[in-house]
Amino acid sequence: MGKILIKASIIFLLLFISSPLWAAWINDKSPYFTLQDIKGxxxxxxVLKGKVVYINFWASWCPPCKEEFPELNKLAEKYNDSDFIILAVNVDKVKSNMDDFLSKMPLPSKNMIILVDPKAAVVSSYNARAMPTSFIVDKEGVIRYMHLGFNENDPEKWVKEVESLLK
Amino acid sequence: MGEGRVRGNFKMKKILYGFLMIFILAFFSGCAVVNPWEREHLADPVMQFDYNKEEKAVREHFLGTSEGSAGGFGASGGGCGCN
Known part of the structure; x- marks a missing residue:
């Protein structure tokens, strides 16, 4: 009886602590995914191996995302001619909300691709801990930096981090 | 010696039962984790206590005049009358 109890306790403990283990983390291989862009x-x-990829998860209802989006676009424009690409993954369930958001934003740079993840399949595989959450993936497909939320000092950090990975 | 061992086992079982009950209760407590990407409705401005500033001011004024108390509508002012 005692052994059964010990086993049951261990199972419950593992169930409690296992969820953070599924999350994408720094120095982990970035989980592969295929999503559609806004044109389908x-x-x-x-296929982006060999490029530094900035993966950003955002939503139209998230206030920091509204501040972050134009800054991300500036970053994309700055490295327009480099091996750098931004995948801005939208997690809105209703597409019109995303369209409304984008209509108020500057036109995305050619190396900033808006992807849609309405079923939250990719964002859950990365287990984003905040909205927005960003991962900077190096040329080998390994997550090197992670950003939770957005604050005004972040764009400076992005530049340093991206430049260190582009070298 | 043998009796002490039996007592020790009984105590151990009690502790394990306690842990098991805590975990089971934690599972069935009705609490759910809302993932950050599922917080669309929670992030809605209407979910804030002071969403409507004018309504908040009227309600506070009403409470102050009818109940003789203030505060309790946000972080600042706990009804001490010092703010």
Missing amino acids: SAVSLG
Whole structure:
């Protein structure tokens, strides 16, 4: 009886602590995914090997995302001619909310691709801990930096981090 | 010696039962984790206590005049009358 109790306790403990273990973390291989962009074309992370990829999860209802989006666009423009790409993954369930958000934002740079993840399949595989959450993935597909939320000092940090990975 | 061992086992079982009950209760407590990407409705401004500033001011004024108390509508002012 005692052994059964010990086993049951261990199972419950593991169930409690296991969820953070599924999350994407720094120095982990970035989980591969394929999503559609706003025009319906499929974009896969796998084919972007050899590029520094900035993966950003955002939503139209998230106030910091409204501040972050133009800054991300500036970052994309700054590294327009480099091996750098931004995948801005929208997690809105209603597409019109995203369209409304984008209509109020500057036109995305050519290396900033808006992807849609309405079923939250990709954002849950990365287990984003905040909205917005960003991961900077190096040329080998390994997550090197992570940003939770957005604050005004972040753009400076992004530049330093991206430049360190582009070298 | 043998009796002490039996007592020790009984105590151990009690502790394990206690842990098991805590975990089971934690599972069935009705609490759910809302993932950050599922917080659309929680992030709505209407979910804030002071969403409507004018209504808040009227309610506070009403409370102050009818109940002789203030505060309790946010972080600042706990009804001490010092703010």
